[in-house]
Amino acid sequence: MQSQELKSRYGLSLQQEACLAVRSSPAACSRCAAACPTGVLAVGELGVSLADGCLGCGRCVASCPSGALSARGYQIPDGLPEGNLDITIECWKVPPRLLAKGTHAVPCLGGLSAASLLECVLAAGEGQAVVLVDRGWCATCQAGGSAQPPVATQLEFVRRALTRLGWPQQNLPEIRRDPLPATLMPEEIPVPAEREAIGRRAFFSFLAGKAADVVIERTAPPTRTLPRSLIRQGEKTFPERIRLIAALESLAALRGVPLPADLFPAISISDACANHGVCAGMCPTGALSRYEDDAATGIRFEPWLCTSCGLCARSCPEGALDLDLAQSVDGAMHGQHELTRLPWGVCMSCHERFASRGKSLCPRCEKSRSLAADLFGTMFA
Structure with missing residues (x-):
């Protein structure tokens, strides 16, 4: 896959084959640009561009479907330490000396995707909670x-998905407020090379000191249960979608329940549909197909692939599609x-086969025939 390194000292990169705006058009997706707190990320006809001023907050990454x-800096470790009551996640601005042992630090909590949070929940298991620590700095932080x-x-x-899967309420991920003086907050998020080195040393020092403890390994995604279309699309095409579904499938398997349908968008088509397939042709992920x-x-629909971009509904000449972003339909995905x-x-006129x-x-x-009737009707009138 072609990868484009965007101009950022925080290591921001774009996999062009997976970008919906590049694959289709800017109308398909511009969530990254909308999420950027400084407006330096732009989506246009030439693709995604980044001007000077990137904060490294990762909010564009988290918003990318x-x-x-x-x-x-946002990679979740393969193993998270056991023994703590909670698995805590903090931002890089917090001085390392103030982090509790075993804390996993990321550049900014806003850069954590839903898939990343679900993977942390998998690592924690049903006996521990994932806690995002709020130091009271977000209101004044540029990011x-x-x-x-x-x-x-x-x-x-994530909380809605886990609730639907019957996850213990006391172990749902949460934000926990633990303020620190504002004078301790650095102005900028540390550069990855510096902060990652500190994070690795702290993390592995902790593991070395807990040699007798068990380290929980992330549950391997049950790829055999993933939707066939996702496997067909390939992990390199929509990697975040694969991660999200794999984590949800694993969590559903742990609870022994099917994956609920109401975690995904729903589409309905009215009788006004002319079956010309414009919606399927415009769909950037292949969720709709003829x-x-x-x-x-x-027309067929596969909810797993739908990112709720709404391009199908906007493109239908008859306005026959309705995209429900907050589906309330019960049941399991099939x-x-x-x-x-x-x-x-x-057809009685041209004798071609058509959807009648x-x-x-x-x-x-x-x-x-309608045009002819209008034309001759006007002439004779």
């Missing part, structure tokens, strides 16, 4: 700008399902 953007850490959207989804068999044709199924018919909907003329011949 496909995983096209990545930055240094924050809010009273609480800017991870609310990701945390809300199908044909001997008896009928129509792979692709048919949104429409239209039986074949034969009980009509005798295909849309092209019907339009031609």
Whole structure:
């Protein structure tokens, strides 16, 4: 996959094949630009660009639905130490000497994606909680700008998903306030090379001192249970989507429950659909696709791949699609399902096969006849 190193001392890079704006158009996705607190990240016809002034907060990374953007410092360790009541995560601005043993530090809590948080929950297991520590600095931090850490959207989804999976309420990830004096906060997020070196030394020193303890290893994603379309798309195409679904599948397996349908978007298509497939052609992830068999044709939908970009609904000439971003449908996911199924018919005029909907003329011949009627009607009038 072609990777583009964006101009940033914080190691921000773009995998162009996974970027929905590059694969389709800026209309498909510009969430990274919307999430950037300084407005230095832009999405245009030429792709993604980054001007001077990047803070290294990673909020663009967390908002990217496909995983096209990545930055240094947000990788979750393969093992997190056991024995603590909670697994704590803090930002790099907190002086290392003030971090509790075993704390995992990232450049900014706002850069944690939903997949990263779910992987931490997997590492913690059902007996421990994942705690995001709020030092009271976010309101005055350039990368924050809010009273609480800017991870609310990701945390809300994760808590809702875990609740639907029956996760113990006392072990749901949470933000815990533990203020520090504002005078201790550095103005900028440390550069990765400096902070990562400190973090590695602290982390491995802790593990060395706990040699007799057991280290919890992350549960391997059960790839055999992943949707076939995701496997077909490949991990390199939509890596963040793969991570998210793999983590959800693993957590559902731990609880012995199916993956709920209401964690994903829903799409409905009205009878106004003309079955021309514009929606499927515009879909940047392949969540919508056309199908044909001997008896009928129509549109299929695979919720796992949908990133709620809304391009399908905006592109439909008939306005036949409705994208529900807050689906409330109960039940479990069962792979692709048919949104429409239209039986074949034969046009009485051109004798071509078409999706009939009980009509005798295909849309092209019907339009031609309607235009002719309008034209001759006007002439004779």
